[in-house]
Amino acid sequence: MNTFFSKIAKLFKLFMEKFGNRFRRFWKRYQITRWIILILASIFLILSGYFTYKAKTADIGVLKLQLKESTRVIDSEGNEAGKLYSQKGTFVELNEISPNIQNAVTSTEDKTFWTNSGFSILGYARAAAGLVLHGRIIGGGSTITQQLVKNSLLSQKQTFLRKAAEFFMAVEVNKTYSKKDIMTMYLNNAYFGNGVWGVEDASMKYFGVHASQLDYSQSAVIAAMLRSPSYYNPIDHPDNAISRRNLVLGLMFNNKKLTKEQALQAKNEKLNLKDRYQVSNSYKYPYYYDAIIDEAINKYGLKEEDILSKGYKIYTSLNQDYQTQMQNTFDKSWLFTTSAADGTTPQAASVAINPQSGGVAAIVGGIGDHVFRGLNRATQIKRQPGSAIKPLAVYTPAIESGYRYDSLLPNQLKSYGKNNYRPSNSNGRYSETIPMYKALSESDNVPAVALLNKIGVKKGVNSVENFGINVDKSDQNLALALGGLQTGVSPLQMAQAYTAFANDGKLATAHFINKIVDADGKVIVDNNQTNKQVISSRTAKTMTSMMLGVFNNGTGYTAKPADYTIAGKTGDTEVPSSYGFGTKDQWVIGYTPDVVVASWMGYDKTDENHFMKTAAYQTLAPVFKDEMENMLPYSNETDFDEEDAATMYANKKDTKSGSGNWIDDLQDNFNSVKDNATQWYNSAKNFFG
Incomplete structure (x- = not known):
């Protein structure tokens, strides 16, 4: 038996020696190593070119303007009628942000921020190790510049291609903006939990002070939330917030941003939470704003995220007086009393259009709570008329x-x-x-x-x-x-x-948008219907x-x-x-x-x-009557001719009976003959065709 296995082993060894020799000759003859190097270099150059192009065309030059400005809706009179926003808080410049929060953030997120080139070699090494060991990129190690790029220009997906794009864009951002600008954009675009974006609104939400007034302890609490806004926010998880705050204060001491005494004093402070944050009501005409977004996407090919975050000015046909009055009508529950046996009430919708321009002046797409970009019955339903x-x-x-x-x-x-x-x-x-x-x-x-x-x-x-x-x-x-x-x-x-x-x-062709101008003043949509x-x-x-x-x-x-x-x-x-x-x-x-x-x-x-x-004269009529009685006073009140x-x-009958005019009788007889002739012609046409 042993002899048999030893023969098999010798044959396998002989085969591998011959195969190895042939493989080495083949590898050397066709210079496979050079080809592999050439292919890898080509792939690297192609990807570098692609991501460089992507970085150069990513509107980085107007990034600060886009982050600073919310997309504004302009009404038919040229007045601002509200804002469309995503991930937008109250924007403040760096001189309105306490140095304490700046120091807390750099100590925690990016110690070399003020001197690095926008990226971290160590961070990419950790990402590569995660890809090899776990089969996926597990994040961590991104610089403040990279985090800004990820939050404002890219998705949150942890993929190799996204990390590569992040690298090239971070380099471009670092070349385009000063470090102070980058810090300003980062702190204004970061999420701090409870629906709050930006350091100014976070300061008001958790401590009732402006960002310029944050002390050491408060700054450390806010910086702590950058790691996990839901887990470390002090309202929902005060113990987690304190624990993380103390870690941040320790890092600030290690980074020589605090003395030992200052760090100890800050660690001993209570949270003392105070909420003075006021939610913006700028999305006050929800169905109209939804329709704007839908038209910009479906008619002009824009993306929702760009519409909400790039600081556009959208000029519309909105009449704020009409819109307010129409919404007020739909808020009057007593006008909508009809209901089914199970208590379900019917829905309703209304739309007002300027007949000369086709511009939609007002719209309401339903009764009850509004859902962002949900069903707008004024534009989306299809019902028998x-x-x-x-x-x-x-x-x-x-x-x-x-x-x-x-x-x-x-x-x-x-x-x-x-x-x-x-x-x-x-x-x-x-x-x-x-x-x-x-x-x-x-x-x-x-x-x-x-x-x-x-x-x-x-x-x-x-x-x-x-x-x-x-x-x-x-x-x-x-x-x-x-x-x-x-x-x-x-x-x-x-x-x-x-x-x-x-x-x-x-x-007239119905439309909501007349013109869209980007944050740099360039007209990107011009409706000339x-x-x-x-x-x-x-x-x-x-x-x-x-x-x-x-x-x-x-x-x-x-x-x-x-x-x-x-x-x-x-x-x-x-x-x-x-x-x-x-x-x-x-x-x-x-x-x-x-x-x-x-x-x-x-x-x-x-x-x-x-x-x-x-029927309509019983149920819908009171609704229509109410909205018209409240809207028409804001119209030009032009009379019909x-x-x-x-x-x-x-x-006509009175004139005829009072005058006995034979000309009127002749005209009526002529019109009667004309009607009969028209009807006969149409009947014959239908019969033959």
Whole structure:
């Protein structure tokens, strides 16, 4: 047996000798060592070039400005309306920061800070050892400059590539700024627990003093939190804070920043906490600010972290008076009393747009507590618009096709179209005919469907899409007249569509941002949108004339703001008949020459237990009325040039009956023939095409 294993060993040894000889000859012949060195050197040069480029293009030259300035929101009048901020506290210069905290930080975090080149060879050696021993970089050893880079320019991930980027950027920061500037930026950008950023706010939060007033003990407590803000903050963990404070004071003594007596005296002091920190309320228009961030990201390709932290100036269309009044309305709980059996209340949203510019002046995206960049129902929901679509899908294309405001429309129960679509009026009232203006103001369904059937569904679809609302192929049928859109619309889309009526037929593109300027004064976004003429001025005026009646004596009567004249339309979408009577979506859209406001109400998820057992004129109308009564006093209060169609019709009848004028009779007969000819033409066109 031993002989067998010894033979195997000899054969293996012989094989390894031959293999080793061949391998050495191969290695020497092809100069493998040189190739490995060349490849490693190339990789090093490529990575060095990449990270050097990244450091040179990282906006390091404006880093202090970015850290010093919060992103500011500018309203439509050029006034500051608040700030967007992330990791921003009250910025103070170095001469406003006690030397005690500076000494505590350098003694703890970076003893060679004032003399090093921005990086620590020893720190990188520790990181490499961690990578070899533990398979990951475990951190530690970064200089103050490196920590500043990590906190302000990079992520917190502990990876080799991040550490490499940190090295090159730290070198660039050290070349660009003085040590005093670096210390200033670091102390203003550090996190100190309890939602507090920066040494000034930390001083106020924990000790009720300014950063310039910190003594030895207080400075050591604040410096201690740099290691772990949650574990060492003195409010939640006073024992941990004292223990770490005493360690910091010892390091300050070792670093010759304190005498032995000063260190001992500071160690014996009690914490004496006092909170005088006041949280900024600069995010006071939360849904508007959320919409700004969303538009900057989705439309202009900016990153959220850049928007929040780079000190931009964002010029917007915000009207602070409108926004405040709209928010005040949504804070009135007594206006939102409808609730389901389980106590759940429906949600609501409103948006106001300047019809001349398309700028969004105010927006509220929900009732209750706001969640940062959560669901904004004014911009993000897609709901069926109900009868609010009628002016877009039916009456506008009819007017454009030659119908008049007082053209008579069918108003009897009847089936229409190839699919025998059979609409009914929600008020249960019918007649042989009804004038168009009255059919619109009372929101009767039968004449709307009959009219769409006459002019053709294709014409209605084209009209809706002309107003900026896409109509899916599955929705291109007579149900379009009643808002049967499966994909739905948002309040913002509806408000944008109605700008054409308030702006002489020109459709404005809704937007929040007009311009964005970076911390260095460079314009990085410039919104130069123009309006589009989608209907004639005459059609817009005729539509406004008819829609004035909605609020004067129609379905919007209960939503009409006192002492103001507005035009617009209401809408409801019904729940399945198996639920009983009720609505799942309620709409009120109203406008003056100065502002268009679209409001919506409904449950986020409609089911047999969550729907409104009311119509818009009962539930949403008081909300709309309240916000309009409080917003319109801040508008230009421009009067309409148009007269209510009902008044026009009444005056026409009075004039006719009082004068017996044969010319008026002839004109009416001519218009009647014209209407009949138009209807015949549209019917023939639909039949053949």
